Amino acid sequence: MKILIRNLARDVSREELQALFEAHGRVQSCTIVMDSVTGGSKGFGFANMPVPHEAKAAIRALNNLELHGSRLRVKKAEAPAKAATAQPEPAAEQPQAQVDADAVVGGPRLKKDGTPLGPRKSRVFRKPD
16 A cells, blocks of 8 residues: 655655654555755655555554654555546547537536436438438
8 A cells, every 4th residue: 555644854764764664564665755956855755565454554653743843644645646638539439420529518418317318329311202
């Protein structure tokens, strides 16, 4: 489980942070994010603990712990969200015209009660005989 550690004092070392987490279980890796310009700590880091119950115990024990004058904020790291600018690719089995029509309307069609309508049916116009 990946753990986010925020509000780290700038003088905390990676080894010191790893020792804090090793007191609660096995630690796979421990990193402190560094500023590329100044070379100093950005004030947060990550720890990887492979056993979930040990990671949860470490989160409970270390959250709000004071270290070098700063109160740590420790929680489970969230997965990064996909970029909002990425366009969804149309499915291969759907005709291109249908995908464009849904995009213009604003997504899938919904009934008044919020349930989705089925796929659009193609219209066939015939001349009367």
